[in-house]
Amino acid sequence: MLRSVAVLALDQVAPFELGVLAEVFGTDRTDDGFPAYRFQVCSPDGRPVRTSSGFDLAPHADLAPLEEADLVAVPAHQSSGATPACVLDALRRAAERGAYLFSVCSGAFILGEAGLLDGRECTTHWRYVDELQRRHPAARVRCNSLYVQDGRLLTSAGTAAGIDASLHLVRQAHGSATATRLARRMVVPPHRDGGQSQYVEAPIPKAPEAPTLEPVLEWLMGHLDRPTTVDELAARAGMSARTFARRFRAETGTTPHDWLTNQRVLLARRLLEETRLSVDTVADRAGFGDAAVLRHHFTRRVGTTPHAYRTTFHDRVPAS
Numbered sequence: 001m002l003r004s005v006a007v008l009a010l011d012q013v014a015p016f017e018l019g020v021l022a023e024v025f026g027t028d029r030t031d032d033g034f035p036a037y038r039f040q041v042c043s044p045d046g047r048p049v050r051t052s053s054g055f056d057l058a059p060h061a062d063l064a065p066l067e068e069a070d071l072v073a074v075p076a077h078q079s080s081g082a083t084p085a086c087v088l089d090a091l092r093r094a095a096e097r098g099a100y101l102f103s104v105c106s107g108a109f110i111l112g113e114a115g116l117l118d119g120r121e122c123t124t125h126w127r128y129v130d131e132l133q134r135r136h137p138a139a140r141v142r143c144n145s146l147y148v149q150d151g152r153l154l155t156s157a158g159t160a161a162g163i164d165a166s167l168h169l170v171r172q173a174h175g176s177a178t179a180t181r182l183a184r185r186m187v188v189p190p191h192r193d194g195g196q197s198q199y200v201e202a203p204i205p206k207a208p209e210a211p212t213l214e215p216v217l218e219w220l221m222g223h224l225d226r227p228t229t230v231d232e233l234a235a236r237a238g239m240s241a242r243t244f245a246r247r248f249r250a251e252t253g254t255t256p257h258d259w260l261t262n263q264r265v266l267l268a269r270r271l272l273e274e275t276r277l278s279v280d281t282v283a284d285r286a287g288f289g290d291a292a293v294l295r296h297h298f299t300r301r302v303g304t305t306p307h308a309y310r311t312t313f314h315d316r317v318p319a320s
Contacts, residue, residue: 002037002174003038004040004069005025005037005039005069006066007021007026007075008075009041009043009075010044011049011077012049012079013049013077014105017105020166021073021166024182025039034178035174046062052077063087066091067090067093067094070100072091072099072100074091074101076104077109077110091111092114095114100154100169101153102154102156102165105157107155111155112135112136117139118138118139120150122140122153123148124156126158130143147164147165147168154168154169170182175269176190176270213237220233227287230256264286264288267285272313273310273313282294
């Protein structure tokens, strides 16, 4: 369960990244039916810290909440000094007892300093991935991901990717319906496809005369249940298959197959939560054809089987 959240605030903490965590986990929305969290911002001694924007931040507590929180989050910090030993020890103890460890942007460096990235898949802002790999050669740094989950370790890329990762945690803990409602409340996408290669300084240039693929994507969203090919989609866009594949990656950051599979898995999650359709019927309506194909893709992307997912969120399935 996810009931308590402790956020680490050291000197030069980035206020936006901390604010992302406060917006998702620290805002009381129980009147609207959202889950409640015990949310505490912590500094090493419980005293105020200076943010990277130049103002002081008064925390709720010292490091004590890190000893019990279900989720320990580390936002970005701009400090170049060594992290206090008491902080690193507290992070290690949180990992040892099975808490979720979650970094936003350069917060991954603090987790790395605690030795928590060794042998684990992780990410950070695209500007810092090489430096993260250099400092922590035992880590498996993924340079193009908006966020990466490795067991109970969750790391996200820069700034707004912290929102994506936070909604991912909410989706895991409370179901996709709750995460989607929360995203709508925050006026952000419930799920962004592709990776952070879309945001590097030299992205694939978009030719001025090139039409957007939005009409094709909208058509796909309305026809997830039917089989389709890149050639068919390219013809619908009025392009060759090669040009279409290149334009698709330029706009979405991923391949047509990967994008379509993600959307079908998201549809399957909603159907498993919100209906009592059989797994075979869910597979058919989501475009996977049969339950075996659905299980394969669902397990790879969600980390559990369709049946287990439905069991976890059975209280959100209507009675009829």
